[in-house]
Amino acid sequence: MKPYLSIEKLTQRFPDGAGSDLTVFENASFGVEKGEFVVILGHSGCGKSTIMNILAGLADPTSGVVVMDGKEVKGPSLDRGVVFQNYSLLPWLTTLKNVTFGVKARYPDWSKAKVEEHATKFLAMVGLEGDVIHRKPSQLSGGMRQRVSIARAFANHPKLLLLDEPFGALDALTRGTIQDELLKIWGQMEQTVFMITHDIDEAILLADRILLMTNGPQARVAESVEITIPRPRKRTEIVEHPNYYAIRNHLVQFLGKRSKELAGQLTNDGETNRPEYVRIDKTEAPDDPEDKQPALRAVNS
Amino acid sequence: MPILSLNIRAALLSVVMLVVGLLIWEAAIPGQKAVAELTEYEILTGAGSAKAGVPPPSAVIAKAWEQLSNPFYDAGPNDKGIGIQIGYSIYRVLTGYFLAALVAIPFGFLIGMSQVAYKAFNPFIQVLRPISPLAWMPLALFIIGDSEASAIFVIFICSIWPMLINTAFGVAGVREDWVNVARTHELGPIKTAFTVILPAAAPTIVTGMRISIGIAWLVIVAAEMLVGGTGIGYYVWNEWNNLDLTSVVFSILMIGVVGMLLDSAFGLLQRRVTYVE
Numbered sequence A: 001m002k003p004y005l006s007i008e009k010l011t012q013r014f015p016d017g018a019g020s021d022l023t024v025f026e027n028a029s030f031g032v033e034k035g036e037f038v039v040i041l042g043h044s045g046c047g048k049s050t051i052m053n054i055l056a057g058l059a060d061p062t063s064g065v066v067v068m069d070g071k072e073v074k075g076p077s078l079d080r081g082v083v084f085q086n087y088s089l090l091p092w093l094t095t096l097k098n099v100t101f102g103v104k105a106r107y108p109d110w111s112k113a114k115v116e117e118h119a120t121k122f123l124a125m126v127g128l129e130g131d132v133i134h135r136k137p138s139q140l141s142g143g144m145r146q147r148v149s150i151a152r153a154f155a156n157h158p159k160l161l162l163l164d165e166p167f168g169a170l171d172a173l174t175r176g177t178i179q180d181e182l183l184k185i186w187g188q189m190e191q192t193v194f195m196i197t198h199d200i201d202e203a204i205l206l207a208d209r210i211l212l213m214t215n216g217p218q219a220r221v222a223e224s225v226e227i228t229i230p231r232p233r234k235r236t237e238i239v240e241h242p243n244y245y246a247i248r249n250h251l252v253q254f255l256g257k258r259s260k261e262l263a264g265q266l267t268n269d270g271e272t273n274r275p276e277y278v279r280i281d282k283t284e285a286p287d288d289p290e291d292k293q294p295a296l297r298a299v300n301s
Numbered sequence B: 001m002p003i004l005s006l007n008i009r010a011a012l013l014s015v016v017m018l019v020v021g022l023l024i025w026e027a028a029i030p031g032q033k034a035v036a037e038l039t040e041y042e043i044l045t046g047a048g049s050a051k052a053g054v055p056p057p058s059a060v061i062a063k064a065w066e067q068l069s070n071p072f073y074d075a076g077p078n079d080k081g082i083g084i085q086i087g088y089s090i091y092r093v094l095t096g097y098f099l100a101a102l103v104a105i106p107f108g109f110l111i112g113m114s115q116v117a118y119k120a121f122n123p124f125i126q127v128l129r130p131i132s133p134l135a136w137m138p139l140a141l142f143i144i145g146d147s148e149a150s151a152i153f154v155i156f157i158c159s160i161w162p163m164l165i166n167t168a169f170g171v172a173g174v175r176e177d178w179v180n181v182a183r184t185h186e187l188g189p190i191k192t193a194f195t196v197i198l199p200a201a202a203p204t205i206v207t208g209m210r211i212s213i214g215i216a217w218l219v220i221v222a223a224e225m226l227v228g229g230t231g232i233g234y235y236v237w238n239e240w241n242n243l244d245l246t247s248v249v250f251s252i253l254m255i256g257v258v259g260m261l262l263d264s265a266f267g268l269l270q271r272r273v274t275y276v277e
Helices: A048-056 A095-106 A112-126 A130-134 A142-155 A172-189 A200-206 A241-259 A289-300 B006-028 B038-044 B057-069 B083-113 B115-128 B134-145 B147-172 B176-184 B191-228 B234-243 B245-273
Strands: A005-015 A021-032 A037-041 A065-066 A078-085 A160-162 A192-197 A209-213 A221-224 A276-279
Touching: A005 A048, A021 A209, A021 A221, A037 A200, A048 A078, A048 A160, A048 A192, A065 A130, A078 A142, A095 A112, A095 A130, A095 A142, A112 A142, A112 A172, A112 A221, A130 B057, A142 A172, A192 A200, A192 B057, A209 A241, A209 B147, A221 A241, B006 B057, B057 B245, B083 B115, B083 B147, B083 B191, B083 B234, B083 B245, B115 B147, B134 B147, B134 B191, B147 B191, B176 B191, B191 B234, B191 B245, B234 B245
Parallel strands: A037 A192, A037 A209, A078 A160, A160 A192, A221 A276
Antiparallel strands: A005 A021, A005 A065, A209 A221
């Protein structure tokens, strides 16, 4: 049974300027289930953003396919909403008009009043209400702009929501509040989300599963780490959870050391090159060898 | 003591400069001797008739009052009110200008959308652009035949380049992110052009339009001096032939005022389409 979103042996090569090709990533394969929140972590240059652009349909891979809901992904579509790192709001439109812009594209036969009501509702869901929604993006703070961008994406009910380092340009405190807003709106919508980030704590807070990429060139998705912390999660409470630091250590070790060592190698599953599944759960009985093994191996290697 | 606002201080200074400048100008023009003071010899040699000279500002103001109190009189081909003359010039400028806009903006849009077209057309634009619009005049007169239409053609050819170049430049420079927003929202090419690219490039396009209208107004004066008949340029040249320097100075001022009004109209438009990123 194929997952809802299936990325199969995706390869991207760019000319390196010296006559030959640079392979950014090779045979990257993974799946995302419906309603799942998946975060991808990896160093700069491993091609995360390129994968994001391919999923969005804004770029074409050199080889490999992306299949969503039984159909191959070709070109951009309203089924795949994107929140870009730099917000990508249209600066000549007001906040509300930026959201109605998307809603109108998604539901062309809705009346003007219905479109505005829908947009206002989603802006309120990310905490933007009243006078603020009639301001231009230039009159908003970075955090507020990113909220507008998130509201625009959620208001369109895409089958897949792509978040490209959405909080990368924000300060730590603002990032925290918007992460909470994102969790809240995601909890209400059962939205399938695929997100890029550099921030390990952010990934643990938000994700159901974290995909780890090896370093580029010839990067690939090496591991898929399940986040065994129950929802709803609060940033102040999850740090107390016994699994938190175990998972965090695993991620730090991977990014600090193993992402380099594993670069250019295939996974054990050479045929499909699916990532190795890792589950770390300290709350379960310690004599369960199946769950314990990958965690130990990961920490020791 | 409260300090006056910046604008009021600037306005006061402007008025002072104007008054002082006019007084100096007035004082610098030597008055003509009254006929009664002349010797018989001087009267016989024609010194009694009014001498042409640069008029003092008082004479120009009197002329302005006379002309502006009845700007639309028409007493034959060589004697029309200043309003009619300026009206002809504005009509030519706007006709040529809007024809140019009609060609330049859509065409600039297409060039801006395609890098190949941009590079392919660029050498032609670069060669045609620096040509003085009046250099086209003989060719226009020969091919079009009609002097009125030739003047409009000269305006057309001079206002097309800034609009064309700015439109192409503005469209080509639209941020990739905004185009991606349109793409991820499945907007078709026409819808993308009107809802994303046009508003994004509008400040650059309007800047080009503003430059163009300025150039068109500069050129119409010279063009009308050549083609004659009507218009403010013809009026200036006609008054020079009449040796009526008061009218020349007055019409020079009028050219400036109308040019300023045209420019500020586009300034208003520019302010409306400008956005802050």
